[in-house]
Structure formats: C-alpha cells, structure tokens
Amino acid sequence: MTVKPPLPVLRPALPTAVALAPYLQRIDATRWYSNFGPLLHDFEVRLAELCGLPHGAVATFSNGTLALMAALHAEKMRLPEQARWDHPKAVRRRCLMPSWTFVATAHAAVQVGLHPYFVDVDAANWALSPTALRARTDLEDVAAVIVVAPFGAPVDQAAWDAFAADTGIIVLIDAAAGFDALTSVPSARPGRCLTMVSLHATKAVGIGEGGLLVSSDADLVQEARRWGNFGFDADSKAEFPATNAKISEYSAAIGLAALDLWPERRPILAELSAAYRAALSPISGLKTVPGFGQGWVSSTCNIITPLPTQDLAAGLAARGIQTRRWWNGGCKPHPAFAATPSDPLPVTDRISAAALGIPFFHDLPADAVPQVAEALADIIAGFQGAKA
Ligand SMILES: Cc1ncc(COP(=O)(O)O)c(C=O)c1O
Secondary structure (H helix, E strand, O other), X not given: OOOOOOEOOOOOOOOXXXXXXXXXXXXXXXXXXXXXXXXXXXXXXXXXXXXXXXXXXXXXXXXXXXXXXXXXXXXXXXXXXXXXXXXXXXXXXXXXXXXXXXXXXXXXXXXXXXXXXXXXXXOOOOOOOHHHHHXXXXXXXXXXXXXXXXXXXXXXXXXXXXXXXXXXOEEEEEOOXXXXXXXXXXXXXXXXXXXXXXXXXXXXXXXXXXXXXXXXXXXXXXXXXXHXXXXXXXXXOEOOOOOEOOOOHHHHHHHHHHHHHHHHHHHHHHHHHHHHHHHHOOOOOOEEOOOOOOOOOOOOXXXXXXXXXXXXXXXXXXXXXXXXXXXXXXXXXXXXXXXXOEOOOHHHHHHHHHOEEEOOOOOOOOOHHHHHHHHHHHHHHHHHHHHO
16 A cells, blocks of 8 residues: 655745756856856845845845845944944844744844844734834843745835834844745835845745845945945955855855746746635634735745644644744744743744744645645644634
8 A cells, every 4th residue: 555645834935946957057167256257246136136126235145144134233333332342342242023023033132142032923913013122111222133035925114114213123024935025016025124034945036045124215225234244444454253144156046047937936826825715714813914815925934823733743744744843933932042031922832822824835746735634624623612
C-alpha cells in the first residue's frame, strides 16, 4: 500500500537554473563577484522602481535581521551624540516592539544595544497602533519603535511617519513578509521610516538569504548600507565599528530572476488567497490574518481558530495536512526574551496561542483548498460539539 505524503505547509520555489543562466553568464563575463557589481545595481534599481522610488532608496543586505540592525544604526547616527543610546549619558534606550513577531525583531534591537520592551498589538490588525502609542505616558526613555507588519499585511506608513515626526522617536518598520503590500498597496508604500523586507527563501520574492531596506530618504538608506560595508567612507576608511552584510552578485542574480518571475507568480498567489478566503469564511470561529486576500499577497496563510494550535495541528496532521506556527508563539515564550520587560499582552496571548500556518504555495494542488477547509470545518465542529 502506498502512503500519500502529507500536504506540505510551504514549498518554496526560487528561480530555476535555466532562469538563472543568463544572469550567471553575465557574472562569468564580468568576473565581478561581489562588492556592488552590475547585477546588484540592476537588482536594487528594479526594487526601487517597484517601490516608486529612485535608485539609492533601496539597499540590500545578506539577511533581514542584519538589515534591521543596519537601519537602527543609521537612525542612531542621525541623533546628536549624547542622545545615542550607546552614549553613557543617553536617556533613551528602550525599543518598543510587539512580542507578536519573529524573534529576529527583538534579536536585532538587542544586537545594536537597545533594550526591547514588548507592547500589545491591536486586535483589529494584529499590529502596533500609533494611536495607542501616542497615548502612553512613558515615552521619555523610548529611543525607537519597531512596527511589525503581521505576515505581510500592509502598514500605514503615513501614520508612522507622522508619529516619528511628532514624537522624535525612531520608527523602523519590519515588513519581513511585506514585499507585495509595500509595492502594491498605496497606503503601505515606503515613506520616510526605514522599512525592512526579508528576501529569505520562504518569502514571496526570495533569494535564499537576503533582506532590503527602503525609505524615501536615500541618504538614510545609504548610511545603513555603510554599516553593512565595514563602516567605510569613500576612501575605504572604517569610520565606526560595523560589519559585512553585503550580498554577492550570485544572490543579485537570483533576485533579478525572482523579479522576472514575480508578475507571473503574484496573480497565482492572489487567486489562491481569494480561494482560501471564500472557502474559510463560512467556518464558524475561524479567522485569517486581518485583510488576508484583499489587495495584497504573502507567502503564508495564517489562521486562528477556537482550538489551541497544538490541537488543531494534531487534527490536521492526522488528515495528512502539514502546518507550522510561523512565529512560534512570538518572542516572549522564547527563553531569550522571557525576562524582557513588557506590558500585559492579552491580545498577543490570545492570537499567539491559536495562530497556525496552513498549506500555501503557488503550485498547491487544485484540490488542496477544499480539502484543508473541509478538514478545518470538521475539526472545529468536533471541538465545539465536545465543549457544548
Ligand atoms: C517579522 C520578521 N522579522 C524579521 C525576520 C528576519 O528576516 P531574515 O530571516 O531575512 O533574517 C523575519 C523572518 O522571517 C520575520 O518574519
């Protein structure tokens, strides 16, 4: 008897060897392998164009986590010296962020010397609220806020630019999964605040490992890039302690081929999102990420249901359906951040106890959406029946 393999939760598909070949041949011809070569230039120009910005407004990094660190560094350098959080007299060292994010967000803040502090997300959109933050009375020691776009949902860039301008607090937008929202939802188009998008293999536009920063302030982006290029000035003198976070021409080749593929890929993901929306919306008690399938796409589909994640995951696994807790409960449950100071997090606790990623990728078999929806309806009905 043959056992049917489980339906995978994600099957990344980066550009094929055939699609990469013309770009690899360009590398062979120039023998330029890294350090801001012609392919990197073209990749960053195309990324900036997609964001509606000129060349220089986008810089790439070897991963999204390093891009977050580079962004915080660049913003710090804009502060007067005594106000920088690594100055002995600095008053502002706290970095407000949601616990409801992948641990990379908090890791990046710690690595640049900030003190993370977890704030609850808004139940309506699973993200930090600028209005709620403005109402706080404890902002005097806050240096920065990292806003996280939940699973690629759009972030209101204008609202956060206004918050940063009015409060003097640095705002960094972690839109790791937000490539599409950033390039196609008008209110999510990049503003002045630095925005990070991850180019990890699991993302909608992936190059294996990589990340980008974008802002309408190209000087700020280039300052971030300098941190990822040993802190070099124009004469290759290291001006401050920094690191190497460049991507090679090979990574840029994958990026160019991934952008070639994107116009074909995006409508497929949009159609799949719409199919899930239609199939899941009749299921009582089930919710997707707010706004899922409405004008933007991502590379995952995350749901919450009345069941604890492990029970739902076990029920789906028994029906041959793989799942994944993409943020694994958010930051706070991880030992690294268990002692991180925090507000009470009732919304985060509720969402993170129930959030689960279900199968989602561009070549998901045609019968998968009804199969997953049917399984979910069945498991949830059984759970509700047992409780009644
Ligand atoms: C919210 C969030 N922030 C940061 C990152 C880190 O990106 P990278 O894996 O490219 O370092 C991720 C990765 O998935 C993420 O989901």
